[in-house]
Each structure stands twice: as C-alpha cells, then as structure tokens.
Amino acid sequence: MSLENSPSLDDYQGGMPARLPDAARGKRLTRLVILGLLVIVLIFAILNFVQSETGGILAGRGSLSGIVMDTNNQPIPAEVFLVGSQQIVTAGPDGRFELKYAPAGEQTLVVAYQYTGRKYSCTIQPGAQVDLGILYAPEPGKFGGR
Numbered sequence: 001m002s003l004e005n006s007p008s009l010d011d012y013q014g015g016m017p018a019r020l021p022d023a024a025r026g027k028r029l030t031r032l033v034i035l036g037l038l039v040i041v042l043i044f045a046i047l048n049f050v051q052s053e054t055g056g057i058l059a060g061r062g063s064l065s066g067i068v069m070d071t072n073n074q075p076i077p078a079e080v081f082l083v084g085s086q087q088i089v090t091a092g093p094d095g096r097f098e099l100k101y102a103p104a105g106e107q108t109l110v111v112a113y114q115y116t117g118r119k120y121s122c123t124i125q126p127g128a129q130v131d132l133g134i135l136y137a138p139e140p141g142k143f144g145g146r
Helices: 023-050 053-059
Strands: 061-069 079-082 088-090 096-103 105-113 116-124 129-136
Touching: 061 079, 061 105, 061 116, 079 096, 088 096, 096 105, 105 129, 116 129
Parallel strands: 061 129
Antiparallel strands: 061 096, 079 088, 079 105, 105 116
C-alpha cells in the first residue's frame, strides 16, 4: 500500500471504525472468479475433444459424405438419412452432403427425392470420414433399391 492511500491519524480521531475492510473477502472473490474461468475452459476442452477425431473413435462415430445425382448425372438437393437414426441432411445445390456423428458399423443410407428413395449400404469406421462418391436418386415415381 502506498503512503498516499494509507489512513491518517485524522481518520481515527473518533476511534476505530465499526467495520474494518475484510481482506479475506477479496481473496475469496478472486478464487471464485479463477474457479469459474477454469470450469469454462474445461467445458470448452471437453467439447473440442468430443468433436475431434479421437473423440469420434472413442464414441464410435464417424462421418459420411458424397454427391447425390439424378439419372441424368445432374446434382439434386435430395434428402439423405440413416435408417434407424434421427439424422437427416439435405444435399446442397451442387448435390454434396455430409452426415456427421454417424454411428459406426454397418448402416443403411437412404437417398430420398420427390417421394421416392433408394437405399445404400455402407460401413462407417469410428472416427473416419467415409466418402461414398456419387449416389444416384431414383427416378421420380419409381422405387429403387440396391
């Protein structure tokens, strides 16, 4: 504490103040702030790990990607989903899609377009990115399978 900020004798002419500043309170507040920041850093580290390749391996998840085309080899915005899961994506205007965090193992993928669908079988390795290449949607009004 510098001398400019230290109390003078005039401050204590009426006696000691009823309540002295609590030095331990400042330390407790500092500790709580540091603890809160550590918890936030830990949460971000866990989220980063779960989304990493190593986290995918441990969780038994992988990713699927590919391009959806129609029978004229034109990209289409078809819907792509895994049978038995809640995961569904719509391919972009260029036909590209990606399903992240797909369960590892033998999976059935369905490409649906204009009320019809075609199924594809694929194997997803934990932590791996599987590129299925070009997938063809069935012709509208016809049911396809493979």
